[in-house]
Amino acid sequence: MENNYLPYPAQILKVVKENSQIKTFELAFTDQDRNSSFTYLPGQFMMVSVPHRGEAPISIASTPTRPGMIELSIRRAGTLTNAMHTMKAGDTLGLRGPYGRPFPLKEFTGRDLVFVAGGIGLAPLRSLINYCLDHHNEYGQITLLYGSRSPEDIAFSDDLTAWQDTHSIKCLLSVDSAGPDWHGQVGLVTTLLDLITPDPARSSAIVCGPSIMIRFVLAALSRIGFADTDIITTLERHMKCGIGVCRHCHMDRTLVCADGPVFSLAQLRGMQGTELL
Numbered sequence: 001m002e003n004n005y006l007p008y009p010a011q012i013l014k015v016v017k018e019n020s021q022i023k024t025f026e027l028a029f030t031d032q033d034r035n036s037s038f039t040y041l042p043g044q045f046m047m048v049s050v051p052h053r054g055e056a057p058i059s060i061a062s063t064p065t066r067p068g069m070i071e072l073s074i075r076r077a078g079t080l081t082n083a084m085h086t087m088k089a090g091d092t093l094g095l096r097g098p099y100g101r102p103f104p105l106k107e108f109t110g111r112d113l114v115f116v117a118g119g120i121g122l123a124p125l126r127s128l129i130n131y132c133l134d135h136h137n138e139y140g141q142i143t144l145l146y147g148s149r150s151p152e153d154i155a156f157s158d159d160l161t162a163w164q165d166t167h168s169i170k171c172l173l174s175v176d177s178a179g180p181d182w183h184g185q186v187g188l189v190t191t192l193l194d195l196i197t198p199d200p201a202r203s204s205a206i207v208c209g210p211s212i213m214i215r216f217v218l219a220a221l222s223r224i225g226f227a228d229t230d231i232i233t234t235l236e237r238h239m240k241c242g243i244g245v246c247r248h249c250h251m252d253r254t255l256v257c258a259d260g261p262v263f264s265l266a267q268l269r270g271m272q273g274t275e276l277l
C-alpha cells in the first residue's frame with residue numbers, strides 16, 4: 001500500500017530567476033518510472049519538502065501537455081521557501097502529490113477565456129494557459145491581464161514574451177507604480193478590465209493572485225456581467241496534510257486541499273468565512 005505522506009525524491013534540473021522574490025524550479029523525480037508515469041491537471045498542487053525545513057503546498061506551474069518534468073514557481077515567504085531559494089541544479093528535494101481539484105477544463109471548451117493574475121498568482125494560471133494553447137482548437141480567444149507591483153516585479157517574462165510573440169494570446173500588463181522608463185499601463189490590474197470587451201455570455205474568467213486582488217477582480221467581473229458559475233478562482237490556506245485528513249485548511253464545511261483549491265464564485269457564495277467576497 002502506498003504511503004500518502006511519503007515524499008519522493010526529485011532533482012532540480014534548472015532554476016530560473018523570475019524576479020528578486022520568485023524562482024521557477026524545473027524538477028524530475030529521480031525514479032525514472034515515477035517520472036514517466038506522473039500525471040496531473042492544471043490547478044493541482046504538490047506538497048514540497050526540504051529535510052529539516054518543512055513542507056508546503058505549491059501549485060504546479062507546468063502543463064501535462066509538456067511531460068517529463070514538473071515546474072514549480074516559488075516566492076520567498078518563510079522557512080521552506082527561503083531554503084528553496086538557496087538550492088541549485090543537481091540538488092534534491094521531496095515531492096508528493098498531485099493533490100487538489102483541477103480547473104474545470106471541460107466547462108471551458110468552446111469558450112473565450114479571460115485570465116486575471118497578480119504576482120505569483122500567474123504560476124497556476126501558466127499551467128492552464130499553456131495547456132489551453134496546446135489544445136488551441138478547443139478554446140476561443142484567450143486574454144491575460146497580469147498585474148505586478150512595479151516593472152521590476154514582473155515575473156514569467158520569458159512566458160509573456162513567448163505568448164506575445166506567437167500572438168496566440170492577448171497579454172495586457174499593468175504595474176501599480178513605475179518610473180518614467182515604463183511606458184505601459186499604470187494602475188491596479190482591475191484597470192485592465194476597462195481595456196477589453198469580453199462577451200460574458202461566451203467567456204469564462206480564471207483569477208489568481210493575492211486575496212485583496214481577487215476580491216476586487218471578482219466584483220468587477222460580476223459588474224461586467226459574468227455569471228458566478230463562469231468565474232473561477234483559487235483559495236490559499238495553510239495546509240499540513242494536503243489530502244483532506246488533518247482538516248487544517250477547513251473553511252466552513254469545505255476543505256481547501258481536497259474540495260479545492262479551485263472554486264467557482266457560485267461555490268464561494270455558499271461558503272462562510274471567505275475573505276474573497
Ligand SMILES: Cc1cc2nc3c(=O)[nH]c(=O)nc-3n(C[C@H](O)[C@H](O)[C@H](O)COP(=O)(O)OP(=O)(O)OC[C@H]3O[C@@H](n4cnc5c(N)ncnc54)[C@H](O)[C@@H]3O)c2cc1C
Nearest residue numbers: 056057058059073074075077078079080081236237238261
Ligand atoms: C494550494 C496552494 C498553492 C500554492 N501555490 C504556491 C505557489 O505556486 N508558489 C508559492 O510561492 N506559494 C504557493 N502557495 C503558498 C505557499 O504554500 C506558502 O507561501 C508556503 O506555505 C510558505 O512556506 P514557508 O515554509 O516558506 O513559510 P513559513 O515559514 O510557513 O511562513 C510564511 C508566512 O506564513 C505565515 N504562516 C505560516 N504558517 C501559518 C499558519 N498556519 N497560519 C497563518 N500564517 C502562517 C508565517 O508567519 C509567515 O509570515 C500555495 C499555497 C496553497 C494553499
